[in-house]
Amino acid sequence: MFIELAQYVLNGLVLGALIALPALGLTLIFSVQGFVNFSVAAQMTVGAYAAWLAGAYVGWSPVLMLALAFVVPGILGIVTDRLALAPIRRQSSGHTALMLAVVSIALNLAIENALRFIFGSDLNSFDTPIERNVQLWGLSFGPQQMRNLATALVIALALAAFFSLTRWGKAMRAVADNADLARLKGIDPKSLSNLATFIGMGLAGVGGSLLAIDTSVDPSTGSRLLLVIFAASVLGGLTSLYGAVLGALLIGVIGEVALIALPPVYQSLTAFLAILIVLLVKPTGLFAGAAGVRK
């Protein structure tokens, strides 16, 4: 019984680490630009297809594959942000943030359907060799899942270093904290917003490709997880990067442990219930200050 539970928790942590990457991207973009960009989900799929083309077709090494899965959605993210969202950000009115949410949903749908147009609706797997699970202390470890966990950890650490050590990282935190003050200090909000989009969408892309390596990729790979990603981000308070990671791990574990009682398809639903409960009990998110509360 205990072993069984531990296995579920382990699976949850592995899943949570994958969710953490797009949730980090979403949180980063929200912190800097101040709105929820739903197209993160489609960019996960873009990253997954980029990795799939590079890995299964061209035969690139995994590291190059993941680099491509970062760069392609990153650039596409900036392009779509400039084309679709930036003009609406400029029409400043009381409900610009909500308009942006609607437009980013449309953008998500547009990207997803562009992918479906190009690649069709089929599932594409990476043809990775089948490996035997490692048994340790009665738990079963999938090698690919362990590699995914490690990759996600390395990326999260690199990100933490970027934000605390580099000039750009500090500038981004300054904008997230107080955009007006940051502008007064000579930080250019536009290039910073582009950088946040690049990194955020890149993270989503890597998350999507790791997920696809473990399972497969089709045009809805990312959109299916949309809710789970948002739940992770909301749990973390939408502006805290550490909160997003913890939120993602928590959502992953809750979703997997809930499998004891619920059929697997309800994973999104547990995420949704988690949002509801958090909003009821602690509306500011579990790990952050008063970010979501109306000022």
Added chain:
Amino acid sequence: MISYLLFIGTLTAIYALLSLGLVASWGQAGMVNLGLVGFFGLGAYCSTLLTLLGLPIGLAWVAGGLLSAVMGIAFCLLTRTLRGDYLAIVTLGFGEGLRLVELNERWLTGGSDGISGIPAPFKAAAGELFPWLYFAIAWGIVLLAAWGLNRVLGSPFGRALRAVRDDENVAAVAGKSVLLLKCQAFGMGAALFGLAGALYAHFTSYISPDNFVVQLTIYIFLAVTLGGYSRLVGAILGAVAVMSILESSRFAAEFVPGLNAVQIASLREFAIAVALIIIMQVRPQGIFGLKNEKARAPAQPDTAPASVVSSHVK
């Protein structure tokens, strides 16, 4: 051909009803409901299940609308202390979550097989004329809803709603109960979504979770945006326009050689999504023009100072 046009015409009425609901909650009160398809589905399943239990169809429609309204108000209360984005996220989650329930609770909803053989009003009595009858009923309800909303939104209540939309703080300072107004508007919108769902279920006599996907939300947002996002007539015209785009692109796609069915479907959805993005950028006031709300209600001191005050607050 006539039966096809009648089918499309009735479907347009259902879209128009959804658009009216969105105008009430988004256009007039500024609350984004990204899960309108969830309320649509809730109304459809509620009404269907109740009729199958033996409730008269008319009552089942009302029940479908009411249940959706209650759900909408509950979400409104739940997110009352939070910014508008949270309501959007919660409703989006509701739409997706409800679809999962529809898919998996086979004992109740039939799962992915859906529910077929849903009875329709006067089907036996009307016989051949049934499509005409349902067409008339659907549009009758649309006109009734538009007339009712017009009365409500033209009243001081409607002005208060628009004040909440433009600046909550100002509305609150002016002594309006913001939460109550928001719940009423959101509930009104949700009730119309639910009613539209009920109409849809009894019209097609078959519902499955595939009918309630997120694309529909985008279609309705496009319809409402086309129509100038706060206008009732615009919403109805917008629904007609969206349906025309959807159906004509079905025929247009056949003239493009070398595309398979999946590509045609994805191209259509891509076009709709891009159309929404472009219209929101180029003409946020809508293609059918924007009637000045201040002109409609000349004694409206609420909105003009709102922008001045808010710019100071920020």
